[in-house]
């Protein structure tokens with residue numbers, strides 16, 4: 256121990272977990288991301304101490320070298336320090352530093368009629384009169400904190416059903432960014448059936464660096480679920496599955512593609528076949544990266560409550576995710592929370608919490624989360640030019656959801672009664688904030704369950720091992736007051 260701590264001793268961190276390995280234990284600190292493997296006769300006792308209830312160790316309880324190492328890596332802390340404060344500071348720093356991203360719903364219209372779709376598929380669409388307002392919002396958000404990069408996520412409905420707006424808005428936004436010396440890039444969330452033929456030129460023209468395409472299983476399931484809506488079917492529309500496959504083949508020559516595999520009870524069994532098909536088509540060896548994520552079809556909002564009976568249980572969904580992990584090559588897996596093989600404390604927030612980001616609905620209203628688009632009572636502002644109003648929230652008839660704007664601005668999981676006591680907090684940050692806004696207690700509880708089951712496996716996997724069969728952290732590990 257160094258001079259500074261020799262007289263006072265050190266306390267164990269509230270964020271340390273221990274995982275049994277084939278030989279010895281791993282300890283992982285969710286707040287610092289530090290991980291250590293301990294073997295030998297003292298390993299059991301020491302790792303139990305480090306991961307147990309907060310304990311102040313008397314000076315010289317550990318050898319000086321070990322104590323210094325455990326302090327440096329955050330397993331031991333100053334007895335008077337409040338570790339929650341450090342998590343809170345990191346959270347607010349991440350919010351302030353979040354990049355400027357605008358999710359732009361070009362239209363609520365879509366040519367496909369997916370049974371689980373929660374969107375209203377109204378005819379609402381942004382038009383040429385909205386371009387100026389969109390640029391005004393981009394300018395406002397960039398100027399607020401002097402940020403130098405703008406990301407646009409084209410969203411819908413099916414965003415390419417309103418190509419005319421996308422073309423004009425994309426050109427105007429790029430022109431504005433070029434004039435200000437601001438970096439510009441874009442992404443698209445699409446069903447993959449309405450893309451122009453010249454993909455190389457299109458990707459280049461719109462500075463698209465990532466496209467998300469959703470699949471609902473293999474052809475039979477996908478085509479049945481993603482069927483063409485009456486009046487939208489053209490002569491080339493024989494299979495939405497084949498169209499999306501061909502599009503991914505082409506896109507991967509020019510940009511990254513994220514495949515979202517939407518799973519429920521009926522199509523979960525298609526996953527191995529789908530991964531095999533993707534592999535045979537060369538998606539995982541393409542010039543650009545292809546990442547496949549399994550998503551659980553769920554009731555995202557009140558409008559999709561009918562989805563509940565189709566949802567996979569948490570156990571079923573975790574099994575499916577594990578299967579994907581086993582079958583997919585490493586580079587095809589989503590690794591944003593894994594650093595050098597181990598899980599990592601969060602350092603970024605979702606767009607809904609980013610103060611300089613916005614979701615623009617096809618109705619001209621501004622929302623915080625993409626899953627709220629079309630729920631006008633949740634809007635927090637509106638496009639300024641279309642209604643000839645000054646910038647956000649200053650119109651004569653305020654949106655009913657403006658009160659929610661303050662909720663989003665102040666949401667802080669480190670102050671919530673449950674999350675503030677939770678040792679997963681630094682890697683979770685309360686999960687999806689919309690669930691807290693909606694009071695979805697079951698979904699929030701499932702977040703804790705996810706970490707209790709999965710964190711041990713993620714840490715063991717960093718050592719190239721598997722946690723013992725059935726091993727999971729307990730509620731007492733998660734909450735230690």
Ligand code: SF4
Pocket residue numbers: 605606607608623624625626686687688689690
């Ligand atoms: S609030 Fe939830 S659903 Fe909305 S953007 Fe954030 S994480 Fe996603």
Ligand code: SF4
Pocket residue numbers: 668673674677678679680683684685686699700702703704706
């Ligand atoms: S696991 Fe649950 S209690 Fe813990 S931070 Fe996440 S949402 Fe909050």
